[in-house]
Every structure is written in C-alpha cells, then in structure tokens.
Amino acid sequence: xxxxxxxxxxxxxxxxxxxxxxxxxxxxxxxxxxxxxxxxxxxxxxxxxxxxxxxxxxxxxxxxxxxxxxxxxxxxxxxxxxxxxxxxxxxxxxxxxxxxxxxxxxxxxxxxxxxxxxxxxxxxxxxxxxxxxxxxxxxxxxxxxxxxxxxxxxxxxxxxxxxxxxxxxxxxxxxxxxxxxxxxxxxxxxxxxxxxxxxxxxxxxxxxxxxxxxxxxxxxxxxxxxxxxxxxxxxxxxxxxxxxxxxxxxxxxxxxx
Amino acid sequence: xxxxxxxxxxxxxxxxxxxxxxxxxxxxxxxxxxxxxxxxxxxxxxxxxxxxxxxxxxxxxxxxxxxxxxxxxxxxxxxxxxxxxxxxxxxxxxxxxxxxxxxxxxxxxxxxxxxxxxxxxxxxxxxxxxxxxxxxxxxxxxxxxxxxxxxxxxxxxxxxxxxxxxxxxxxxxxxxxxxxxxxxxxxxxxxxxxxxxxxxxxxxxxxxxxxxxxxxxxxxxxxxxxxxxxxxxxxxxxxxxxxxxxxxxxxxxxxxx
Numbered sequence: 001x002x003x004x005x006x007x008x009x010x011x012x013x014x015x016x017x018x019x020x021x022x023x024x025x026x027x028x029x030x031x032x033x034x035x036x037x038x039x040x041x042x043x044x045x046x047x048x049x050x051x052x053x054x055x056x057x058x059x060x061x062x063x064x065x066x067x068x069x070x071x072x073x074x075x076x077x078x079x080x081x082x083x084x085x086x087x088x089x090x091x092x093x094x095x096x097x098x099x100x101x102x103x104x105x106x107x108x109x110x111x112x113x114x115x116x117x118x119x120x121x122x123x124x125x126x127x128x129x130x131x132x133x134x135x136x137x138x139x140x141x142x143x144x145x146x147x148x149x150x151x152x153x154x155x156x157x158x159x160x161x162x163x164x165x166x167x168x169x170x171x172x173x174x175x176x177x178x179x180x181x182x183x184x185x186x187x188x189x190x191x192x193x194x195x196x197x198x199x200x201x202x203x204x205x206x207x208x209x210x211x212x213x214x215x216x217x218x219x220x221x222x223x224x225x226x227x228x229x230x231x232x233x234x235x236x237x238x239x240x241x242x243x244x245x246x247x248x249x250x251x252x253x254x255x256x257x
Numbered sequence: 258x259x260x261x262x263x264x265x266x267x268x269x270x271x272x273x274x275x276x277x278x279x280x281x282x283x284x285x286x287x288x289x290x291x292x293x294x295x296x297x298x299x300x301x302x303x304x305x306x307x308x309x310x311x312x313x314x315x316x317x318x319x320x321x322x323x324x325x326x327x328x329x330x331x332x333x334x335x336x337x338x339x340x341x342x343x344x345x346x347x348x349x350x351x352x353x354x355x356x357x358x359x360x361x362x363x364x365x366x367x368x369x370x371x372x373x374x375x376x377x378x379x380x381x382x383x384x385x386x387x388x389x390x391x392x393x394x395x396x397x398x399x400x401x402x403x404x405x406x407x408x409x410x411x412x413x414x415x416x417x418x419x420x421x422x423x424x425x426x427x428x429x430x431x432x433x434x435x436x437x438x439x440x441x442x443x444x445x446x447x448x449x450x451x452x453x454x455x456x457x458x459x460x461x462x463x464x465x466x467x468x469x470x471x472x473x474x475x476x477x478x479x480x481x482x483x484x485x486x487x488x489x490x491x492x493x494x495x496x497x498x499x500x501x502x503x504x505x506x507x508x509x510x511x512x513x514x
Contacts, residue, residue, distance in 0.1 A: 179479035185439035222436035
C-alpha cells in the first residue's frame, strides 16, 4: 500500500491531535460541534459511528474524562489513520480510553457483532452521517431518486444499529444537514424519543446549515426545537460562543436545556 | 339556539375586527403570525382551513389587498361567528373578498366538493391545525397512543385536501407546534416541497413554542430551517419585531428568504 500523505492536526486548543489525509476528507467544525453536545460528565461507553480519522470521538474523550470511546470505521485506510491518531504522544492522556473497531455500521447484526460492535452495551452513540460530501442537491437527473433512497436507507440502517448497540435509555447525539430532517425523524420513530434539535447557522440571518440532534432510547418525550447557534459574526470571524466551543472549553446542553 | 355571548375584537391596529365567543377558543397570536407569512403581493384565491371565527383568513385579506379568501369551517357555530365577523361594518373594506364555506377539511372528495371546497382552484392554502388545545403531552395513560394516531390522521387528511384543492405550484402556509414536525413532514411527502420552517420562540433562550411553515405544491427544493423569531423580550413585553407583526405593518418572508 502506497504511503498516504498525512498531516497531524491540533484540536481543542492543541489539547489533542488527529492524523488526517492531506487530500481526503478533513474533519473540523462538524466533528467538534458534535462532540460539544456530549455532556462532559458522561460516564461509561461511547461509540462513534463512521468515525473517519476519529476527530469527533477523540474530542468526546478529551471533553469527557470518565468516558471510553470506540471509533467504528469501515474504511481500512481511515481506520488506520484513526489508529495512528490514537497512538500519537499528544493523545497519551486519553489513549487508554480510545479503541478503533473495524466495522460497517450498516452491516447485519451477526456481521456487526463478529466485527466487535456488540448489542446493548453503549451509553452514548454519536454520529456524523456521511451525507455532507455526497451532494444532496435538487437536480432533474435520473440519479436523484436513487441517491435520495440511498440516503433514507443509510439513516434507517444507522439508527437501527444505534438502537441495537445502545443500552436502555442510552443517548444519541448527531450532526447533519437540515434537509434530511424527515428521513431522520422517520428513522428515529419507535426507537428514540426526547428528540432535541438545535439549528446551527453559519450566519444568523441565513438558513441553518446544520442541525445538532440529541435523542434518548425508548423515551416518549416530545420533540423540541431549541434556540439556534450561530458560527460566524457578520465580519466572518467566529462568534465568541463558537470560539469557546472550538477551544474545547464549553459545550451545548441539549439534554436538560 | 341560545344566543352565544360574543365580543368584537380588534386586530392589526384596529384595521379589522372579528366576532369571537366570549368563553370559547379565542384567536390571537397564532392567527396573526400565520397571516404574516402570506406574501402581501399574493394574487388570486386563498383558502383558510379550519378557519374558526376567521381571524387568520381575515388578517390575510387585510394584508393582501389583491387576494380573496375562503374561510372553511365545519362547526356551524364557528362558521356563524365568521359570517358575523365578515359582515361587520369595520370590515367593509374587504368583505367582498371574504366568503365562509361550511365544509369539513377532512371529509371525502365528493362530500367536500358538494360543500363548495373545489379541486385545483386555490393559489394559497393556510392552516392552523387544531392541535393546540387538545393537549398533546407525554403521559402514561392509555389514551395517548390513540390521541397521537388521531393527530397523524388529521395532518395527513388536511395535507391530502390541501394538495387536492391547490393549483399546481400553489403555496401552503401553516402554524403548528414543533412536536408534530415528523407527522407534518410525512404528510407533505410527495405533495409539497420547498418546505421552509421558521421556529417561533416565546423567549429567545427557551425551546420554540410554534413553527411557521411554508411549502410549495410539487416542488423538489430541499427543506430549509430559517432563523428563528422571538415574541417576547426578557421583560415580558413583545419584541419590536413582534409588535410590528401584530400591528399588521410587516410580515415574514419564508418564500424567498
């Protein structure tokens, strides 16, 4: 295998680092926002679905000192990057609480369990489903219906697996695009309740570019739409609140908010 | 029939009035917010589903001087109040553009057409579905599943009728509670697209109490989550923006926003 050109990137004010491909998908804002909604006092086991190079899961481990985090990734090259990241000297303070699992979140129960992703054992599932780079855009071409169906299937499969690996009353935290809101809500029905949605706006006067989602396994509490979060000031600089989040100094409370 | 005790209530800075039952459901904030998302340059025919005493539909007629509005109400007592309201001298400036139709939005196509609610003839449908006073709350009692199902059916039936009476590319505007978001999105699938959702917060730091929704018949444009609107300042007084809306001096643009 040709050696991939990589970079070592700092996060949370350089309190942890990740190894990322120079030319591939690079994590940043979404992964750190996702980790920011996991309560810092989280105890027990967390699993990061589709972890990629592991930024979101490592950010959770960095924020939640009493949680262990399993990074689940089906792409061997990405899983290798995640393992390199976990092994960095800069991450020694949390390396014992991190593990990379080579598994496909969408695979069947038996395959998934054999890969090490077991039923009924996680207190928290986090997920940043891979819609963002696949270009879900309205277009008249014939691929559209098929692409859309694939997305519905992916969310349905991810939420089925999330429910299966979750302990009773376990929490789910996600970041995704608002345009897939219906597919998400349909995939959560009968599995998760207490759904809280926090819109994320790049600019305060533009439509939301992301939603942060919290849910609880088996809950019957109705859906809530929380006050939004804005990333950028009019000048283009990050808002004070965003800056604090990216430095790893604070999070969002979607659970009790 | 015993004569109902009524009041004559001013709206939009006393530029129109409605007749409401003293002890029954009284319209106010929701009806005026709903009317505020109908573009003031709307041409053609508007229909108000479940119009009650007609406040939302009359507010649309007051804002949109080139639109005619049909107020559809199945409860004869409410329809009578709406007729009294339309006939008030204070509403002379728009009475010719208002008509009350005694029809049940949920009834079958043939019944509905016989009642005067015809297919394919409205440019705009507005709706404030009657969930608000039925108490959709999480509770362990056995009525909950049945009540929830009824709500899903109601939204499905209302959206089926909205699509049937709408012209091609017609607009839909609604106000409802956030907790029924999934049921709404499911009812819109295959009928309406270009869904824009504007959260309404009573206070800026609390979860949204309502959502304003815009959609277009047959559109494939993806869902958008717009910047929120806040009703009250921390002091409890209306925000400047809310005050302007209630005075009928401005609206929200959910269509091109």
